[in-house]
Amino acid sequence: MTREEKSNVIEDLTARLAATNVIYIADISGLDAEATSNLRRACFKANVKLEVVKNTLLSKAMESSENNYGELPSILKGNTSIMIADTGNVPAKVIKEFRKKSDKPLLKGAYIDEAVFIGDNQLETLASIKSKEEVIGDIVTILQSPAKNVVSALKSGGGKIAGLIKTLSEREG
Template structure:
């Protein structure tokens, strides 16, 4: 591969690192052609972009976009594939589902929701990760809950009692 070709690959990877907020580094070695095709199909269906990369070129792309975390660079050994995604937990769910029929892919590391996860043992945590939007929705629901309870009480029989108490207090003041 010439220097110009390497530069094009590095620029392409850097562009994808900037386009997609989350990425997973996985080992898909030893998957046969049929399994690899099935994995690629599942990735396409889940809106996950799967790319096989050379470790040195990916390291340079990480450095270019200033995401070269020491833990991420450390796992770049042996065959490496990158799963780019807009939804943080999509690749984790995909890997977990795919491993019901195969030992691979093995998670090396992930960059999700601004955090670095290293090792295959982090797969379950990544499956349960919530997006920023999901967390905001949970907080809004929690904040609305007490207000809904008060409104419900006011609309029900308790509300009639409260209204009666207010009328009684008003009549005493007059």
């Protein structure tokens, strides 16, 4: 690869890193062609972009980026693949599901909305992170709950009040 080609790859990687807040770094070495194809298919279905990258080029792209990747450049050893997604927990769920049949991919680290996670032991934590949409849904549910209680009380209380008024008006008459 010429110096110009490397420069172009670094620029491209830097642009892709800048365009997302969710990056997983994994090791998929040792997977045979069929398993790799199945992993790529699972990523595609989950809207996760999977790409094998050179460590030095990814490291330089991270340095060029405005994001702070913390210790992530230090884990760029051996075979490296990046998984880029729109939702923070989706790549972790893909890895977790895929590992039911295989011991790979191994999670090296992740960058999610400025938070850095290092090590395969973080997989459970990452898979349980709620997406923005899930958090908004939880908030809406919480906010709707008191309103539903008030409406319910008014409906049931309204019948009692109407009954009391009717009974009182009948007594007076």
